[in-house]
Amino acid sequence: MMVQTLEKGTAKQMVASSIVYDTQKLNLWYGNHHALKNIDLQIKENEVTAIIGPSGCGKSTYIKTLNRMVELVPTVKTSGAILYRERNIFDANYGVEELRTKVGMVFQKPNPFPKSIYDNIAYGPRIHGIKNKKVLDEIVEKSLRGAAIWEEVKDRLTTNAYSLSGGQQQRICIARCLAIEPDVILMDEPTSALDPISTLKVEELIQELKQDYSIIIVTHNMQQAARISDKTAFFLNGEVVEFDKTDVIFSTPEDNRTEDYISGRFG
Amino acid sequence: MRYVNHEAVVKKMNKRLIVNGIFKAIFLAATLFALLVLGVLFYRIISQGVGYLTPEFFQNFGSRVPEKAGIKAALVGSIWLMCVVAPVSIILGVGTAIYLEEYATKNKLNNFIRMNISNLAGVPSVVFGLLGLTIFVRALALGNSVLAAGFTMSLLILPVIIVGSQEAIRAVPQDVREASYGMGATKWQTIINIVLPSAIPGIITGAILALSRAVGETAPLVVIGIPVIVHFLPDNLLSQFTALPMQIYDWAKRPQEAFQYVSSAGILVLMIFLLLMNSVAIFIRNKFQKRY
16 A cells, blocks of 8 residues: 555655545436435544434435445446545446455344354355354354454354344344454444444444444434544535534534534434 | 214124124135035045055056056156156246346346246146147157156246245345345355345245146146056156156046046045145255254
């Protein structure tokens, strides 16, 4: 990376090295519906970036564009660029499989596979070609510890993941995501289907994961964004209204619409 | 003003409960009618046929003498037929279903194909017999062999297997597919590791039901020209053979009364054959469901 950035000059090099995602003039359409408009966002390494906004503002669409999951919808068209570690993810020769191996995702509803806890965690490493049982055992333990659920499930790794509670299932999904040792973790409203205690556990977990991963989290819960994130982006009608340090957004927002939203006047 | 008059509701309650009771009785009667018909059918067949179900019945070939007539050739022929139909129809059917559900984009052409596969399931079996006669028996010169009949039967049940497999694949929740794609799995890895394990109980149930239809189907065999009295067992895929429904059909249309009983015995064998196939389906389904 140093070699690539040198030619861009020293000032930019300092910034560039810590930027994970650089979104440039991103537009996205579902058929005729213009869902994302001219998005410009820079997301930094080892930070938690929260994306907030009312329903239908494009926040989930945006996060799903970051690992190109949005392309599962057949009518999607995009323009602009998203540079992930300085490489445009829309490049024809950038395989989605490669991108998604570096950028893990945790979904809104816990979605474990109907397999054992062990097989859930080992799924990612296995599809990427790891067959050695010892290595897999180590990955499973490390990932489950990383997701703070090892103590709860270590004695029943062979039971079906569906037998766990919703909150545990979501942490299994986080562990499954950690098992591919990603660089970035995308979280699409990861606590919206969970009870308050499970939510708290996931939030604490996010704080710990921040040491090693860059986390981008979509949430409709503004208190959650205020509690856990370093930066916050406020989306409205497919546009980024404001993007700044979380404490700035929540104390002295520049835009009236941001203030209205966070003070609960709409949304 | 209140819109719901509770006194009137209580007054009318009796009438509503009576109507409820009447409909329950009608639906129960409909169910009992079907059961009754089935019961009569079983009674007739068992009472007539069970006397002929002797070990000799399974060891003898067809004969003009009712007492000497046996089902050996037809039973073995039907097993041979299934050995062709099962792999051909399941491989083609499940493959098509996977392509249509997982790979094909949702455009007009593919929707047209999907719609026509469903329509194909409603085409009368005799039409498939004519198709088999034209293509497999004559054009490919396979004759009235196990292979020609097997291909014809495969075509006949293919739409049923495709539609059944499509439904089973569609029933796999989208969110587990997303989870798999989200970790960088390719489409095929997602299909083989996530989609198929969940869909296989449904696919197998549909396939076995379709195969049961193929075992009992007569019209295509008649059109292809499968013989009814065969005094040898098929020894390769191009052998001539006969099958259970052909044999039963032949016995049933003979003038001697005793052949009616032989025919009933043949039907019993066919039904036991079908029940065995269905139990295999249930066994496989339960085994897979336990694992996932």
